[in-house]
Amino acid sequence: MTSSNPKFAEFITHFEQNLKHLFHDQYNIDQLSLERGLPPELLKSIMDMHPLSVAIPTAYGGRGSIVKECLAVLAAASYESLPLSLTFGINIALFLEPISKYGEESAKAAVLNGFLERRNMGGLMITEPDYGSDALNMKTSNKETPEGYHLKGTKHWQGLTGMADYWLIASRKENENGELGRDIDFFLSDNTQTGQQIKVTELYDNPGLYMIPYGLNELDITVPKSHKLIPESTGIKMMLDILHRSRMQFPGMGMGFIKRMLDEAIAHCSNRTVGTCKLISIDNVQYQISRMQSAYTICSAMCAHSSDISGIDHNLAMEGLEANTMKAVVTDLMQECAHLLVQLSGANGYRTSHIGGRGIMDSRPFQIFEGSNEMLYAQIAEMVIRLMKKQKETDLYGFLKAFGATAIPVVQFKTELSFSLNANLPQRKLVDLGKIIARIVCAGYVIGLQQKGFRSDLAENSILTIRQEVAVLVSNLQFENSNSVIDDYAAGSNWFSFA
Structure with a gap:
């Protein structure tokens, strides 16, 4: 063929x-x-x-x-x-x-x-009702039997629930004492074979992505011995390699979506007349569409970079920083572009039959599944802080200038990043720091794409947009805010009593 x-x-x-x-x-x-x-x-x-x-x-x-x-x-x-x-x-x-x-x-x-x-079609089962992002504590078990491996447990929120013909299922080995091992094993199941059918006990009412069924799956199946995946080292590293490769392919899904949002915005604003002028001639509209063009440029750069580094001949288990960066940033950009199109489209955008209104709901879960973006940004920050501690470095700019993924682009952010970083940041600040680092990494992708011949005006505009974002994020990072939840907030806070 x-x-x-x-x-x-x-x-x-x-x-x-x-x-x-x-x-x-x-x-x-x-x-x-x-x-x-x-x-x-x-x-x-x-x-x-x-x-x-x-x-x-x-x-x-x-x-x-x-x-x-x-x-x-x-x-x-x-x-x-x-x-x-x-x-x-x-x-x-x-x-x-x-x-x-x-x-x-x-x-x-x-x-x-x-x-x-x-x-x-095939899918992957990792997430469990009580163990979402905490995959290492999953309770789905596997036990070797004369017939193969017996898998038992509950999985949910798998895309293509009840639709896929095959599944890759993550589980933990059940030891002789009944306890589950620390490593992760993956098995292939074939829904067409007796004894391997997975029972769907509920289909979820997901508010977007209507085309894809999600639900609750009960596993009590036996698969042949040949259906166990063979890791290069440990099962956990195999899982990281799989997830990191997947995150590095998010830009592919983002690319067409962002381009569609951008094309629709330009077409609408070029044809829509407000008073005596076209909508696209208004300064703030220009700014909003320029942000969409920046998203288009960043996503293009991610696709080019991912094409170079994420093939199955590469092991990506240790590439968490770049994988997290691509997934979190591109999904943030997808959601922003959908919001911008709806805003520019006025009332017509607020319809599920409108590509923008539908785009908000369809792109929103991308910021949640395969690791919520806040968690991924915090992980990026933690990776950098660990390295800074190891090198006894406190100057953020100085460290990033010597760090491979940020060494080239960070020179454009020297003014914003020349400060001493507190290594004991609260989690909310780790998210801010992770966003900063991720955007500088993306600036490096854009510079790399420009050097290959990508048009300079788009690249330069995108770098300027990233610089503005980083400046805002640095301000957030340095602003002191330790607000916490106030218990029994309703007492003494009814506005009606003070009117």
């Missing part, structure tokens, strides 16, 4: 054109977005274009798991439908890439061929 694959430029152009036809001519995407799931015939038409072939190695008939091709497919999908892009993202980053890298050969061949021949 590989030899007959069209060149990628033809492949992606065909994909984009057909998606546009399907969503705007054959079906009404605005109406579809208000309904749960996708019509089976529409999903079949999409999957018949083999979009997931980009994440399958050439040895199994795919396009070769080339990151930039994966990101391009995600971007093409998210321009038309963010839920569709997330569906692809789940399949690519949370199933196909992990199974390609860590799956046992006998299991891997059957699964990957099935994705091409039968248009299958």
Whole structure:
């Protein structure tokens, strides 16, 4: 099959054109977005274009798991439908890439061929009702039996619940004394096989991303021994490698979405007349759209950088700073761009049938799943503070000037960052510090993209926007605020008594 694959430029152009036809001519995407799931015939038409072939190695008939091709497919999908892009993202980053890298050969061949021949789908189960971000304490267990491995537990908020054909399931080994081991194991389950079916006990009423089913899953299954993933070292490092690679592919989903928000904003503001002038000629409108263009530029730079470093031949277990940066910043930008489009669109934007209004709800969970952004920013700050302590460095600018990911871009932030950093920051300040560091890392991505030939006006405008954000964040970091929750706040605070 590989030899007959069209060149990628033809492949992606065909994909984009057909998606546009399907969503705007054959079906009404605005109406579809208000309904749960996708019509089976529409999903079949999409999957018949083999979009997931980009994440399958050439040895199994795919396009070769080339990151930039994966990101391009995600971007093409998210321009038309963010839920569709997330569906692809789940399949690519949370199933196909992990199974390609860590799956046992006998299991891997059957699964990957099935994705091409039968248009299958797969997902990843980590999150549990009582252990969301605290994955290391998950209670789903695995126990070796003569038939294979018995898995038992409860998982929830898995995208494609009840829809995926295959699942990768994270669990902990049950020891002879009944206690669970510290490491994490991953197993492949096949919903078409007796004894491997996962019971969906509830479908959730998610307020956005209607196309994707989420829910509660009860596991009591046995999978063959060949369905255990093989880590390079420990299972925890395998999980970090999987999650970090996934976070580094968020820019692909962000790319098309941000471009769509930007294109819609420019089109609306160029055609909308207010008084005697076009909306786009108003100064604050120019500022708002320039922020969207900055988001477009940053996301473009992330995609280019991710293409270089996040392939399955790389182990990303130790690349938490860059993975957290890409995921947190791009999802913040997605949400901001959706809000800006709604604001610029006026009352029309406040409709679920409007791409902006729908975009707010569809992009919001991106800031939460795979690690809430506040947690990821705090982790970035903690990484830097640990290194600063180790080097006995207190000057933030001095440290960042010698730190690989920030060494080049930080010179543009010397005025804002030349201060001594308190190493004992409260958590709320760690979030501010993490946001600062993440944005400087992104400035480095933009500079790197500009050096490759990306247009300078967009890059320079983006750097200026990042500098403004950093200045505000530094002010927040240095502002003393130790407010805490006031117990029994209602006593003595009824305004009616004082009117």
